[in-house]
Structures are given as structure tokens and as C-alpha cells.
Amino acid sequence: MQREELAGWLRLAWSPDIGRPAARRLLAAFGLPQQIFAQAPEALGTVLPHRQLEALLAEPQGLPALLDATWAWLQAEPGRRRVLTLGDPAYPPALLQTEDPPLLLYAHGQPVAEWPRAIAVVGSRNPTPQGRENARRFGHSFAQAGLTVVSGLALGIDGAAHEGALEGAAEGQLATIAVVGTGLDRVYPPQHHDLAHRIAGRGLIVSEYPLGIGPLPENFPRRNRIISALGLGTLVVEAALKSGSLITARQAAEQGRDVFAIPGSIHSPQSRGCHELLRQGAKLVETAQDVLEELAPRAAAAKTMDAPSPSREERPLLEAMGFDPVGLDALVARTGISAADLQAQLLELELEGLVARLPGGLFQRQQLA
Structure with missing residues (x-):
């Protein structure tokens, strides 16, 4: 992105009183922000009411300083720091399908050529010790299965899920995505500076x-x-009745995603939110495998079908596996495929019922009738 283009997007996104719905109408009518701001007021008035038109024509206070800071932030780590816009091919497709996608998405970390299949894991900021351990274990298992864990970097369940994903992810795999509520030039809570x-x-x-x-x-x-939008589903590990995690779960349901909840003690306030979700139709889960099995149809639907799938007999990975239990390291040696790519392929085969995951990190090809 060039500096002039960034300036246009920042001005559109942070013009007071415009809002995302009006900004999207302008983009649909006139194209990129630079083209919007090149229009005559009369043309803009066909899309905006007078109050919003006046706001758009006035440059937002502090825009030059914000532009300078954002440009410097991007240049500090080219490729690893990005601003993704609604017009960017790298913008997450799942967000484009929601009612209110952000105009801009600031990103810091691994470059993403294709957004991965993911699972959102959320919960209480004050979990029980068991809840914290459950979040870590589920995050670890999801990452081992090739899913990216999405959470919010908050204390408690969020942090534990991120930690588990980092522990379980293969080298080169996009382990976890933290969606934060601040600018990316600061970390909140500060206790998670190292984790971030x-x-x-x-x-x-x-x-x-x-x-x-x-x-x-x-x-x-x-x-x-x-x-919730970035995941195929949302797992709530522990939550009180007025928890923000229930907001995430509700939004997941509204977005057509699966909602999962782990039951807990009837005496624990941190279990009441999960029990309420279960009463409302969330899917009760006890293991990560419960979630993976439920996500199988959605994962298959989300898979990009650029070419016809090879038949079961034509898949090189299945042939390399044979029918005896085999570990990831052995498959790397047999196929020459990276561990991260193998994890992704094994997850696809597992969700299709062609491969079973065994204890001890082993996989086994399934005999088909």
C-alpha cells in the first residue's frame, strides 16, 4: 500500500459521524477512498445526508499525525506489519461475509497467504484452575489437529488457549490469532506482553x-x-452469566457458526454461562475430538475447491501412510512434506473419516468397506 492510499483509507475510516455502513456505501458508489475524496460535494450528497457530508468534507483532527505514525509502524517491519482494507485481496474472506466488516484490519505477525481454518476459544478472565487447564489443553489439541486458535489475548481463558496453541502447533504453522481491542502499538493487558x-x-x-x-x-x-467470524465455530470454556464470552457466542450463532460449551460444576458461577448456552442449543463437548467431529461438514464446505479432489486411492499421503500407526516425523521423512502442511492434510483426511488420530501423536489410515 502506498502512503497516499493509506491516507485515504485512514481519513474515510476515522471521519467523525461517518460510520462503517456509510463508508461502505461510499466505496460501493465511487470506488477507493482516493476516488471518494476526489468527488464533488454534489455527487457525495447523493449517498450521504447533509450532516455526514459535512463531516466527510472536513479532515479529521489528528489525521496527519496518525498517518505518520501508521506509516512508520508499517515500515518498521515490512511484510510482518500490514493494514488490510476491504479492497485488499488478503482481507479475511470470513469477515467479508459478516454484516459489519471493519474497513481496516491492522495485522502484526506471520504473513498470511491464505487465511487458515480456525476455531475461536473464549471464556472467563477469572477462570477456575480446571477451566484454565481445559483451555490450554483444548488449544493444544486444536493446534495439533492443524486448526488455528482464535482468541482475544485477555487474562484467563483467552491467554491459556493462546498458550496451548503455541505449544501444540507445528513449526511454520499459524498457531494462533489474537484479536485485540486496542491499537497494535500497545499490549493490553500488560501482563501479556511476552505472550503477545x-x-x-x-x-x-x-x-x-x-x-x-x-x-x-x-x-x-x-x-x-x-x-467469532474468523473461526469455523466458537468454544466457550468457562463463563459467568454476564460474561463477554456470551456476546461472542451469540455473534457466532448469528454468523451461522457452531457454538460449543464445556459443562462444569453446578456450584461454580464460572459454569453458569456455559450451562445457559447449552440450554439455548450450544453443543456440549468434553474433548477436542468432539469439536473436530462437529466441524467436519463446515471445514469441508470452507475448503477451497480450485480443482477436482483426487480419489481416495490417488492421494499420495494416504499411500505413504500404509495401514499401520505412524507418527508425524515418519511421514515427514517418507513424503518430504513440511510438518505444517502435513498437519493440514491430516486434518482434512481426519475430518473425512479417512484417517484416525491415535494416542501418542500417531495417525492411522482407516480401512474402508
Whole structure:
């Protein structure tokens, strides 16, 4: 992105009183922001009411400083720091399908050629010890299965899920995505500074908020729609009845995603939110495998079908596996495929019922009738 293009997007996104719906109408009518701001007021008035037109024609206060800061931030780590716009081919397709996609998405971490299949894991900021361990274990198992874990970098369940994903992900795999409610020039909560650094190294941190925005309370519920949209489903590990995790779960359901909940003690306030979700139709899960099996149809539908799938007999990985249990290292040696790519292929085969995951990190090809 060139500096002039970035300036146009920043001005459109942060013009007061415009809002995302009006900005999308302008983009649909006139094209990129530079073209919008080149229009005569009369033309813009065919899309905007008078109050919003006046706001659009006035340059937002502080725009030059924001542009300078954002440009410097991008240049500090080219390729690893990006601003993705609605017009960018690298913008997450799952967000484009939601009612209110961000105009801009700031990203810091591994470059993403294709957004991975993911699962959102959320929950209480004050979990029980068992809840924290469940989040870590589920995150670890999902990453081992080749899924990217999406969460919000908050204390408690979010942090544990990120940690588990980092532990379970193969080398080169996009382990986890943290969707935060601040600008990417700061870390909130500050206790997660080291965790954020590790996520940026092996995953991705994203935000719709510009640099300089601190932890404003109203921004965290808003970012939850991004967490739920990036996942094939949302797992709530522990949550009180008024937890923000229930907002994420509701948004996931509204977006057509699966909602999963782990049951807990009837005496624990941190279980009541999950029990309420279960009463509303969320899927009860006890293991990561329960989630993987439920996601199988959605994962298959989400898979890009650029070419006809090879028949079962034609898949080289199945042939390399044979029918005896085999570990990931052995498959790397047999096929020459990277561990990260193997994890992704094994997940596809597992979801199709062609491969079973065994204890001890082993996989076994399934005999078909």
C-alpha cells in the first residue's frame, strides 16, 4: 500500500459521524477512498445526508499525525506489519461475509497467504484452575489437529488457549490469532506482553483500531464479532452469566457458526454461562475430538475447491501412510512434506473419516468397506 492510499483509507475510516455502513456505501458508489475524496460535494450528497457530508468534507483532527505514525509502524517491519482494507485481496474472506466488516484490519505477525481454518476459544478472565487447564489443553489439541486458535489475548481463558496453541502447533504453522481491542502499538493487558510477542512470532495479532487507541471498555465487545467470524465455530470454556464470552457466542450463532460449551460444576458461577448456552442449543463437548467431529461438514464446505479432489486411492499421503500407526516425523521423512502442511492434510483426511488420530501423536489410515 502506498502512503497516499493509506491516507485515504485512514481519513474515510476515522471521519467523525461517518460510520462503517456509510463508508461502505461510499466505496460501493465511487470506488477507493482516493476516488471518494476526489468527488464533488454534489455527487457525495447523493449517498450521504447533509450532516455526514459535512463531516466527510472536513479532515479529521489528528489525521496527519496518525498517518505518520501508521506509516512508520508499517515500515518498521515490512511484510510482518500490514493494514488490510476491504479492497485488499488478503482481507479475511470470513469477515467479508459478516454484516459489519471493519474497513481496516491492522495485522502484526506471520504473513498470511491464505487465511487458515480456525476455531475461536473464549471464556472467563477469572477462570477456575480446571477451566484454565481445559483451555490450554483444548488449544493444544486444536493446534495439533492443524486448526488455528482464535482468541482475544485477555487474562484467563483467552491467554491459556493462546498458550496451548503455541505449544501444540507445528513449526511454520499459524498457531494462533489474537484479536485485540486496542491499537497494535500497545499490549493490553500488560501482563501479556511476552505472550503477545510470541504470538506475533508464530501467529498473528489483529485489530480494527488505529495506533494510539488504548483499552476503552466499549471496544472489547465490538471486537468479539471478529473473533467469532474468523473461526469455523466458537468454544466457550468457562463463563459467568454476564460474561463477554456470551456476546461472542451469540455473534457466532448469528454468523451461522457452531457454538460449543464445556459443562462444569453446578456450584461454580464460572459454569453458569456455559450451562445457559447449552440450554439455548450450544453443543456440549468434553474433548477436542468432539469439536473436530462437529466441524467436519463446515471445514469441508470452507475448503477451497480450485480443482477436482483426487480419489481416495490417488492421494499420495494416504499411500505413504500404509495401514499401520505412524507418527508425524515418519511421514515427514517418507513424503518430504513440511510438518505444517502435513498437519493440514491430516486434518482434512481426519475430518473425512479417512484417517484416525491415535494416542501418542500417531495417525492411522482407516480401512474402508
